[in-house]
Amino acid sequence: MTYILGLSAYYHDSAACLIRDGEIVAAAQEERFNRKKHYAGFPAQAVRYCLKAGGISLAELTYVVFYDKPLLKFERLLETYLAFAPAGLRSFLAAMPVWLKEKLLLKSQLQKELSSLHPTASKVGSLPILFGEHHESHAASAFYPSPYERAAVLCMDGVGEWATTSAWVGEGQALTPLWEIPFPHSLGLLYSAFTYYTGFKVNSGEYKVMGLAPYGKPKYVQAIYDHLVDLKADGTFRLNMTYFNYCTGLTMTGSQFDRLFGGPPRKPESPLTQREMDLARSIQDVTEEVMLRLSRTLHRETRMDQLCLAGGVALNCVGNGRILREGPFTGLWIQPAAGDAGAAVGAALAAWHRFEDQPRRPAPTGDGMKGTYLGPAFSDETIEQALATRGAAYSRLPDHILFDRVTDELAAGKIVGWFQGRMEFGPRALGGRSILGDARNPTMQSVMNLKIKYRESFRPFAPSVLRERVSDYFDMAVDSPYMLLVAPVAGKRRLPTTNQDGDRWGIERLNIPRSDIPAVTHVDYSARVQTVHEDTNPRYYALLKAFEAKTGCAVLVNTSFNVRGEPIVCTPDDAYRCFMRTGMDVLVIENCLLQKADQKPLDGDSNWQEEFSLD
Known part of the structure; x- marks a missing residue:
């Protein structure tokens, strides 16, 4: 049997997934074990659980697969700082020590972490570690567990290595990239900018903005289109980076953003005002429009009837509902762990179907995620x-x-x-x-x-x-x-x-x-x-x-x-x-x-x- 361990770590929501001959055996986020929400470190306890659920040791793994490529991400980081220089020096100096000490040496860091979980470290010293691309991991997590033999795949998030939005075609075991939108033009980061500005935590509070939106009016939609987002008819877009601070600073938005929307960001835990409700409604409306246009473009290009979604933006269930009701696709399947945690699943499945060249087998229930009941149970x-x-x-x-x-x-x-x-x-x-x-x-x-x-x-x-x-x-x-x-x-x-x-x-x-x-x-x-x-x-x-x-x-x-x-x-x-x-x-x-x-x-x-x- 072939056992593959997928890992997602070192950004947020670290997780592990174990597959056996293409079937998902177990998957869990580290936060559930160490009780630290959105934990980003190595998912040691999640790995232990997955191995226990599979009844195997680390030494019996065929591969360990990490969900993105750190060297490509470092390339993007350097090119971004150079493009915006001399702005961003403070942010650059804050980021470099972690990269130089840990992230550039990620393979050896992973080997060290895995070895610490095994009683005889020498037995896992030569364990093959593979690296998938971030959006490939998302796309694989969306398509391979889905009930579809053929489907278009759309991935939307903050940023992977370079891609922030990517389109794919899935057919059988093949997953073919079509096009992508590169950093810094990001629908996920645009939404996160408004999450920050309305006083909620980035990578955590986006669903609060979505829940707040119905209380507001779309008062700022035109201002967003006029100043922040150049949205094309096909759904592709560019952001006006003079209003954002995430490329070079330590916050999401800057002074230009404050002037456009009439003041500084709301302080966390302070009372909500009508302004925050109207901002939430406005960015939600814009996000839904981008999602709809992109999905229609993908349908027109692929002529496929089914669509699979992954990436953090795919957790925007209001936008998903509109794609289902108003979009051209007859079938829609969304990876339940659409964010970075689910990319651990995709990394493992991509290695099985693409690296090992193994065919897909339909799941008994038509859904390879098994209802997403993949964590521990207790006697x-x-x-x-x-x-x-x-x-x-x-x-x-x-x-x-x-x-x-x-x-x-x-x-x-x-x-x-x-x-x-x-x-x-x-x-x-x-x-x-x-x-x-x-x-x-x-x-x-x-x-x-x-x-x-x-x-x-x-x-x-x-x-x-x-x-x-x-x-x-x-x-x-x-x-x-x-x-x-x-x-x-x-x-x-x-x-x-x-x-x-x-x-x-x-x-x-x-x-x-x-x-x-x-x-x-x-x-x-x-x-x-x-x-x-x-x-x-x-x-x-x-x-x-x-x-x-x-x-x-x-x-x-x-x-x-x-x-x-x-x-x-x-x-x-x-x-x-x-x-x-x-x-x-x-x-x-x-x-x-x-x-x-x-x-x-x-x-x-x-x-x-x-x-x-x-x-």
């Missing part, structure tokens, strides 16, 4: 031992009683931590490590945001819906297993607004009920939909079926099992601590049910806000 014995160590009070229940009890609690307005099976790979909780609530409850969104997640009140929650019932609730008739498509709530579900409601704007619109599933209906009547499938997550599917049988509603609120700034929980102990630190009412870990009222306070537990940095 009953391990779970009960963890709970006993904590002195937790719990009941162990058979399935039929467990599902009856949990659906009763949900219907009564209780909030349930749901820990089942293998952990998800990627940024979304999909019923493996989730916090659940009743979508019909009009106060559920505010309670979850303020008392469970401790996050900004404007942020929406996503619905999980039985796949066969999706069209009864949303204007959608396709699979959306990875919560990466936004769709309108069905007209028959919507509630009429009053004249007084129509006069409200911005955050004032938050508490207006909009449908009979208000907890998952955003202010623009949209929802980020997860369709739940029996073949990939039978227990979560069974819970939804039981809830529908009891209430007539086939939808639950589903948010990730964590607090703000914390990675999604990985272990039973992570879940118990998060449960005890929040206003969650019930915790379910496999067949163990815990009530908050029955638990003793955590001994000597630190405040979570001291443990996790706000994102």
